[in-house]
Amino acid sequence: TQFHIACLSGNNGQGKSALLDALTWAVWGEGRKASQEKKADNSLLRIGQKDMQVEFVFDLEGDRYRIIRNYSLAGKSARSGLEFQVREQKDNNKYISLTCTSIRKTQEKITKTLRIDYQTFINSAFIFRKISL
Numbered sequence: 001t002q003f004h005i006a007c008l009s010g011n012n013g014q015g016k017s018a019l020l021d022a023l024t025w026a027v028w029g030e031g032r033k034a035s036q037e038k039k040a041d042n043s044l045l046r047i048g049q050k051d052m053q054v055e056f057v058f059d060l061e062g063d064r065y066r067i068i069r070n071y072s073l074a075g076k077s078a079r080s081g082l083e084f085q086v087r088e089q090k091d092n093n094k095y096i097s098l099t100c101t102s103i104r105k106t107q108e109k110i111t112k113t114l115r116i117d118y119q120t121f122i123n124s125a126f127i128f129r130k131i132s133l
Contacts, residue, residue: 026056026069028118029107041071041078066095067110082106
């Protein structure tokens with residue numbers, strides 16, 4: 001990359017935390033959550049919305065990867081999805097699926113590829129501001 005450190009700054013409500021939540025939710029399925037929530041999904045879903053999706057593309061060691069994570073509410077039930085892909089070397093417009101048979105296994109593959117888990121990332125890569133809901 002062209003830089004080794006980045007700083008997000010701006011006034012309250014401008015989307016700095018939302019951007020970091022989108023990144024951590026896409027990559028690890030984690031983000032800020034209300035204290036009563038087990039998972040971040042419901043807390044990150046915009047009020048009044050039933051669906052959310054984040055697509056995160058990154059380059060690592062000469063390969064381009066794509067993670068697509070989605071979440072949908074239907075009444076009291078919820079549905080989650082996670083796709084992990086690598087761009088085909090011969091055709092830059094095509095991605096090859098690296099998705100496993102379950103979200104858990106796919107998540108493990110993503111973490112293994114990146115060689116960093118959520119806790120290590122948030123404790124070393126950025127200053128995490130507490131949320132109060």
